[in-house]
Amino acid sequence: MTGTLILDPLIPLAVLYALAGVALMAAVLALWRGLSGWWLRGAALAVLLVALANPSLQREDRDPLSDIVIAVVDDSASQRISDRPAQSEAALARVRAEVAALPDTELRIVRLGDGEGDLGTQLMTALAEALAEEPRARVAGAILITDGQAHDMGLAPDMPAPLHVLLTGRAADWDRRLVVTNAPAFAILGEPVTLRLRVDDQGRVPEGLAGSAQLSIAIDGEDPQVFTVPVGEDLELPVTLPHGGINVLQFQVAVGEGELTDRNNAAVVQINGVRDRLRVLLVSGEPHAGERVWRNLLKSDPSVDLVHFTILRPPEKQDGIPVSELSLIAFPTRELFVEKIEEFDLIVFDRYRLRGILPQSYLHNVSDYVRRGGTVLVAAGPEFGGADSLWRSALGDIMPVDATSRVYEQGFRPELTELGQRHPVTEGLEDLAPAEGWGRWFRHIGIRQTGGQAVMSGVDGQPLLVLDRVGEGRVAVMASDHMWLWGRGYEGGGPQLELLRRLAHWMMKEPELEEEALSASASGQRMTVTRRTIGEDPGPVTITHPDGTETVLDLPEASPGRYSAQWDAPEMGLYRLEQGDLTRVIALGPSAPREFEETIASGDKLAETVAETRGGILRIEDGAPDIRRVAEGRVASGRGWIGITPRGAYVTQDIRVGALLPAWLWLLMAASLAIGAWLIEGRRGGAKAAG
Known part of the structure; x- marks a missing residue:
């Protein structure tokens, strides 16, 4: 029980202050006049003023509350490397035992895991939330069990008691990390692009491993190239992309002996390869209704440089004029088919027949051009089965068809084969058909x-569109010249532009149109894995996690030739997907998350906040500390110990208020003092009269 003196004036405070002023003036006047009882008069007036102030005694019955100690245990990703989990649990067990031994003290434990995204360790946020759930008047201290790598120090709360850090890790720890400092989102094919990267060492690096590192570089999972690079220096790496579309570049630094983790030794960069200008050579053998289909398609794309030659002389015209004299300008056959043939990305022969304009040696060059990686598209007409057919030239060696010399002049509707329903060039084209189906064509060349x-x-x-790979190049044969009917909308038309676009992109080796492909995309930590094939069910995909563990993911069939599944990854980082000979690397968030930018345990980031509360930072490897009670404002840490401040919090159970003295006693005191003053002054006055 405690007692407190309180005032509850019987009159307004302003009036009370005014009366106090009058009383003071009266006492001063009595003193000035030389009245011997002036001090008794002043005391009487003071008693009356105190009585008007109505002093009361407030008595409280208090129930003392226990002190609270908050322990925040960092279970983030960087705390799961090496033996840090065991260190954390041992330190927490010691804190539990020490707090349990203190009288009237409770322990609150908060565990901090990995949050969403790549925010890093939100240590101060966790501490602030824990403080918000407890009465500040009862918090006697807080203990952080962590590696010290907090990423939200700007949110550090105002601590009402000492804050301490028990630091995991070892003084001899070291780690090596790879950082890509600059990488473009896209690059022009055939032109080198410069990436900047850096290899950094942290902690106590072993003497034999300092100074240099082994860096391997792989593109799209191919065999990597290994280089020895200096540590601690910015490196500029020129890279020429091998193909259009997304190119995945994987960088890996060899793991050194005793290194803390390899989670930050790798980086993945995805660069979209775009073609600056696509060069296409279109050779039209003779005028026909569908000739402009190819020209309009290719000219509609501003990134295409089209070289188009049309031979206008009809085959039935025999006037004896030499071929070399049939054009206003000479057909630069040597320049196109010998000197600059490698500069073309695609060569299209549209109803071309042998007329002596292109000698067999030039067509041999075209055949070799395909085997070295070039692409040729043959759009066949009635001439394909004749004696002057392109099939009977050197190009026939690379074509996947033979001519039957038959031409079907009848209406038919093109259809997708069973394989065509799975092939990326034609997959899903049936969904683009009008309600009554695709329009008919009226000429089919027998092949x-x-x-x-x-x-x-x-x-x-019978085959209508046949695709084939020859060496490193590709060949396509379209056995009809009536695709233009779709473009004109005849009988509803059909997906002419989409088919030609896909066909051209497949021939130019765009990755999204590969027949056998393994791809993955991510939204947050949800990964969508897609396997495309023209064969049978390819089976499950093996996913290797950043920590080396594996998950086998089954892929159900989503559509013909396409198998897909979604998978929620447990953490950010670099994942490797494998199925047979196909591999794919994907980074969820950054390949080296923020948690692994700095892996060496250090109290530097927390030092200022801890110092403000007079707390301490101790390494767990030096031994778990004792916990003592210290007075508020005193140093709360020392060698082998940390302190908490008792708060003395309580709950008031009952309050009783009573007058300090009864009213009659105040009046009696005031009257006694006034009478005393009168007697003293009267006695002295009588003595002066007798004298």
Whole structure:
């Protein structure tokens, strides 16, 4: 029980202050006049003023409350490397035992895991939230069990008691990390682009490993190239992308002996390869209704440089004029088919027939151009089965078809073959058909498939569009010259532009149109894995986590030739997907998350905040500290110990208020003092009269 003196004036304070002023003036006047009882008069007036102030005694019955100690245990990703989990648990067990031994003291434990995104360790946020849940008047201290790598120090709360840090890790720890400081989002094919990266060492690096590191570089999972690079220096790396679309560049630094973790030894950069200008050579053998289909398609793309030659002389015209004299300008055959053939990305022969304009040696060059990685598209017409057919030239060696010399002049609707429903060039084209189906074509050139993949069929199920790979290049044969009917909307038309666009992109080796492909995309930590194939069910995909563990993911069939599944990754980092010979690397968030930018345990970031509360930072490897009670404002840490401040918090159970003295006693005191003054002054006055 405690007692407190309180005032509850019987009159307004302003009036009380005024009366106090009058009383003071009266006492001063009595003193000035030389009245011997002036001090008794002043005391009487003071007693009356105190009585008017109505002093009361407030008595409280208090129930003392225990002190609270908050322990925040950092369980983030960087705390799960080496033996830090065991260190944290041992330190927490010691804190539990020490707090349990203190009288009237409770322990609150808060565990901090990895949050969403790449925010890093939100240590101060966790501490602030823990403080908000407890009465500040009861918080006697807080203990952080962490590696000290907090990423929200700007949110440090105002501590009402000492803050301490028990630091995990070892003084001899060291780590090496790879940082890509600059990487473009896209690059022009054939032109080098410069990436900047850096290899940094942290902590106590072993003497034999300092100064240099082994860096491996791989593109799209191919065999890596290994280089020895200096540590601690910015490196400029020129890279020329091998293909259009997304190119995945993976960088890996060899793991050194005793290194804390390899989670920050790798980086993945995705660069979109774009073509500056696509060079296409279009050779039209003779005028026909569909000739402008190819020209309009290619000219509609501003990034395409089109070289188009049309031979206007009809085959039935025999006037004896030499071929070399049939054009206003000379057909630069040598320049196009010998000197600059490698500069073209695609060569299209549209109803071309042998007329002596292109000698066989030039067509041999075209055949070799394909085997070295070039692409040729043959759009066949009735001439394809004749004696002057392009099939009977050197190009016939790389074509996946033989001519049957038959031409079907009848209406038919092009259809996708079973393989065509799975092939990326024609997959899903049926969904683009009008309600009544694709419009008919009226000419189908008879061919016999000898290789490749027939993705469309025509009359009596015979091959209509055949695709093939030859060496490093690609060849396509379209056995009809009536695709233009779709473009004109005849009988509803069909997906002419989409088919030609896909066909051209497949021939130019765009990755998204590869027949066998493994791809992955991510939204946050949710990964979508897609396997495209023209074969049978490819089976599950093996996913290797950043920490080396593996997950086998089954891929159900989403559509013909496409198998897909979504998977929630447990953490940010670099994942490797494998299925047979196909591999794919994908980074969820940064390949080296913020948690692994700095892995060496250090109290530097927390030092200022801890010092403000007079707390301490101790390494767990030096031994778990004792916990003592210290007075508020005193130093709260020392060698082998940390302190908490008792708060003396309580709950008031009952309050009683009573007058300090009864009213009659105040009046009696005032009257006694006034009478005393009168007697003293009267006695002295009588003595003066007798004298």
